[in-house]
Amino acid sequence: MGKFLILSVADHEEHILNKIMEALADEPELDHIALPLSDDTLPFPELEIRLKEQAVFCRGQLVTLTHHEFAVLAYLARHPGWVFSARQIYEAVWAADGEHCGTAVASIISQIRRKLTPDTPKGGYIRTVLGSGYKFNSSPF
Numbered sequence: 001m002g003k004f005l006i007l008s009v010a011d012h013e014e015h016i017l018n019k020i021m022e023a024l025a026d027e028p029e030l031d032h033i034a035l036p037l038s039d040d041t042l043p044f045p046e047l048e049i050r051l052k053e054q055a056v057f058c059r060g061q062l063v064t065l066t067h068h069e070f071a072v073l074a075y076l077a078r079h080p081g082w083v084f085s086a087r088q089i090y091e092a093v094w095a096a097d098g099e100h101c102g103t104a105v106a107s108i109i110s111q112i113r114r115k116l117t118p119d120t121p122k123g124g125y126i127r128t129v130l131g132s133g134y135k136f137n138s139s140p141f
């Protein structure tokens with residue numbers, strides 16, 4: 001059976017990750033999956049999410065989001081097309097048990113939609129999946 005390596009480094013230790021990835025790239029028989037080393041910005045059509053700055057630009061204009069609005073948007077945008085339940089979103093963003101999240105997530109999603117794509121009837125970047133939850137759609141229009 002093969003071995004798995006999962007590695008997490010802090011931002012200030014990224015040079016260590018770069019060295020490891022360079023060494024792994026020279027091994028032709030080694031299967032590896034790597035995320036891009038620079039994931040500071042999530043670019044989408046007419047939307048740019050700058051993670052380190054906690055800034056969102058829609059159609060070139062800065063969009064002011066609350067802490068929770070930004071966190072929910074970034075959480076969903078990191079996994080385009082994946083469906084997350086309200087409970088999963090609540091637990092990831094609020095770092096608390098999502099059993100009684102009530103309308104907190106629905107309210108935040110509504111505010112994000114209103115701020116990013118107020119004239120888009122289908123929900124824009126965040127779509128509701130009936131009976132399941134929400135997903136980020138990288139093609140909102």
